[in-house]
Amino acid sequence: MKIKNTRLLLMFLALMAVSASSCKKSLTEKAQDFVTPAQFFKNENQCVAALNGCYNPFNSIFTSGLMLANEGATDLAFLNSTYIDARFEISPANPGMGKALWTNCYQGIMYCNSTIAGINTAPIADARKQALIAEGATLRAMYYYILTSTFGDVPFYEDDVSSLEVLDKVAQLGRMSAVDTRKALITELQKYAPDLPAKRTSDIAGNRVSGAMAYMLIAKMAIWNKDYPTVISAVKEIQKVYGALSQYPLTDTYFRNKNTPESIFEVQFTWSVTGLKKVTNIACFFTPSKTASQAVYDGVTIPELGSTANPYTSITPTAYFMSLYDVYDPRRNIILGYTYNGTYFKRPQSANGTGKPWMGPKFWCPGMDNASDGNNQKVFRYADALLLMAEAANETGDQALAMASINEVKTRASASYALTAYPGKDAFFDEIKKERARELMGEYTRKWDLVRWGIFYDAVKTTAATEFSVLNDNLRPYHQYYPISDSEVSRTAGRLTNPTYVGQ
Secondary structure (H helix, E strand, C coil), X not given: CCCCCCXXXXXXXXXXXXXXXXXXXXXXXXXXXXXXXXXXXXXXXXXXXXXXXXXXXXXXXXXXXXXXXXXXXXXXXXXXXXXXXXXXXXXXCECCXXXXXHHHHHHHHHXXXXXXXXXXXXCCCHHHHHHHHHHHHHHHHHHXXXXXXXXXXXXXXXXXXXXXXXXXXXXXXXXXXXXXXXHHHHHHHHHHHHHCCCCCHHHCHHHCCCHHHHHHHHHHHHHHCCCHHHHHHHHHHHHHHHCCHHHCCHHHHCCCCCCCCCEEEEECCECCCCCCCECECHHHHCCCCECCCCCEECCEECHHHCCCECCCCCCEECHHHHHCCCCCXXXXXXXXXXXXXXXXXXXXXXXXXXXXXXXXXXXXXXXXXXXXXCCCEEEEEHHHHHHHHHHHHHHHCCHHHHHHHHHHHXXXXXXXXXXXXXXXXXXXXXXXXXXXXXXXXXXXXXXXXXXXXXXXXXXXXCCHHHHCHHHHHHCCHHHHCCCCCHHHHHHCCCCCCCHHHCCC
């Protein structure tokens, strides 16, 4: 997934890309801005260069905006700041991070559609052609997964916008059922997944899309659709490659540890003093407060974090989230920051030792330069896949598989946490919800989990909203999905609408 800035790639993207600031956004790209397959896709290297460009929008999607929406405004944590996304002050007129996410996802889809069309005409071996098309189709499915999870029903198209006729067709699209979009993508990925490498992502040069990534997307979209047998069959394909979870250490979960063997998909960021800079500022929202010009964080010296970091107001865990961890759970000290090397931070010791911890070292970035960090963003891990299978097996009545799957995750933390007896369907589901929180906090999944379970509003209202008055005042049931921006609605002459936000 590492991008090579070749002349061919730059030429292709320059002709193909539409500026995010252009008045012709998202679904109505100008046809003359596209290179035709006959002009570019002459050999395999050019096909790969074009695919490289299809990864680029992820760096503009997996940012602090999406992190705050998916993790910093849920039952697990809250960012007590002026950010409208965290305060639920979003609306079609002021859609927060949703506007940029919409544009970047559809730009990624545009790239994928054009690249797939070009590869189809390329004079390369059929087997290699099929593998490259499978990579493009998986990336396209990822963009639609993000869109449907964030907005619900969205326009769906797979056409290469290479003519005015196609452009006009795409411009007429309204919202398509998210369920139907996912069904179409699942069918497509089931076709293409066998053409991708049956390897762990970390074993693929450049950490490109693997077969496991395609199967993970199948499982993710199928569980949204409550198609539980498809979830189970997809995760079993991942199991064939990844094996036992116990072989992967918990340190794999640290964002600073890049492209570790447990990872299925990471968004690549890089920072160096003299080299390539492709950075995010997410660590700023997870780092303890810092003393100016010193490597001292809330009273504790942390040499590896350095003295040049400039952390922002930090996301704060909720009392509910804190209560989910046994004090001996090793994940507790990874995700929540009470101490560093045995020394307590000041905040947890406040109020007679009842103060809130900081977010933990899983998210910190050693050597952060001002607000810039070069951590990768963990999006899909094997533990997530196993928990999806546990949830699906519970729904289908396969108690043995459900227990085996959740216990793989639990016993990696500690053998003492294994469930010894099936507690019943409802109690097991409650444990799944808690275990996904303990294991996956910060991996862009919590809000989407709450929404697909149908409990987002109630879950936040009874946890974070009891601690932070702005949530109690502002949170509404329609906030489960983001609104499409007014500018996008206007551009489509009302074909796109926000029915749940009417009058808000």
